[in-house]
Amino acid sequence: MSENKEQKQSVTEQAKKNGVLNKHDLRRAAVRYSFMGVNVFNYETQQGPSLVWSLAPALRKIYKNDDEGYKKSLDNQFKYFNTTTAMSNIIMGAGLAMEEKDGTASLDAVQSLKTSLMGPFAGIGDTIVWILYPTIMGSIAAYMDLQGNMTGGLLWLALNFVFLWLKYKMFDLGYFSGVKLVSALGDRMSVFTDAASVMGLSVVGALIATVVKIYIPISFKTGKVTLALQSGVIDKIMPALLPALAAWGIYVLLGKKGWTANRVILLVIAVALLGAFTGILGVQPA
Numbered sequence: 563m564s565e566n567k568e569q570k571q572s573v574t575e576q577a578k579k580n581g582v583l584n585k586h587d588l589r590r591a592a593v594r595y596s597f598m599g600v601n602v603f604n605y606e607t608q609q610g611p612s613l614v615w616s617l618a619p620a621l622r623k624i625y626k627n628d629d630e631g632y633k634k635s636l637d638n639q640f641k642y643f644n645t646t647t648a649m650s651n652i653i654m655g656a657g658l659a660m661e662e663k664d665g666t667a668s669l670d671a672v673q674s675l676k677t678s679l680m681g682p683f684a685g686i687g688d689t690i691v692w693i694l695y696p697t698i699m700g701s702i703a704a705y706m707d708l709q710g711n712m713t714g715g716l717l718w719l720a721l722n723f724v725f726l727w728l729k730y731k732m733f734d735l736g737y738f739s740g741v742k743l744v745s746a747l748g749d750r751m752s753v754f755t756d757a758a759s760v761m762g763l764s765v766v767g768a769l770i771a772t773v774v775k776i777y778i779p780i781s782f783k784t785g786k787v788t789l790a791l792q793s794g795v796i797d798k799i800m801p802a803l804l805p806a807l808a809a810w811g812i813y814v815l816l817g818k819k820g821w822t823a824n825r826v827i828l829l830v831i832a833v834a835l836l837g838a839f840t841g842i843l844g845v846q847p848a
Contacts, residue, residue, distance in 0.1 A: 646687025
């Protein structure tokens with residue numbers, strides 16, 4: 563019973579305990595993200611600008627007398643971030659609580675948290691939010707409308723308002739989780755940072771192997787023997803070797819002066835077109 567009472571503690575009380583932010587600050591950040599989650603999307607940092615826009619007022623309050631800390635925090639939020647917008651609130655709330663508690667000392671941990679959770683959360687969010695929810699509930703609402711029952715449209719509208727409310731509650735959930743995480747780990751925050759970094763790198767590594775597709779359709783033939791370069795040689799050395807090399811090459815380029823994400827994208831397009839024209843690159847048969 564007492565545990566339930568503690569769970570129902572207001573966001574305002576918890577925020578006051580933690581220090582700087584209040585319920586209005588948290589709600590403002592959640593509302594700003596709800597309307598700008600993908601409106602300032604780009605191909606370099608994807609949802610990074612959205613995070614900055616959403617969290618800037620709260621971060622300014624945290625770093626009220628620390629302009630340099632505020633700039634470092636904004637730079638950290640500008641880094642690459644991409645997940646289902648409905649699930650971002652949890653990550654944002656947790657990161658905000660960590661910064662409120664430890665300031666710039668928590669920036670590496672905040673970035674590691676974002677990197678490690680955005681992939682798994684995207685998998686959950688895309689399945690539930692973008693597939694199951696609109697498919698099932700949208701079909702029911704649309705069928706009711708087709709039958710001349712306006713309740714279907716009203717139901718769909720009401721569900722979207724409920725969904726919006728849930729998004730705000732997920733921001734609160736993330737904030738509470740961040741407070742508990744910082745309080746529980748204390749001086750051991752570096753252990754969490756390392757663990758989250760390993761998890762994040764594992765997720766990114768798995769994405770490279772499964773999402774990046776490179777196929778070389780060249781075969782060598784000697785007499786009656788035919789050896790496919792891709793399946794007979796390269797994949798035997800290491801599966802997904804070409805995607806790994808491509809990712810490593812792009813990573814190196816992005817670290818060099820003068821190479822922006824847009825230039826790298828244009829280079830990839832040029833290499834793909836040239837490879838397709840010469841027959842060096844192709845589409846892997848199903």
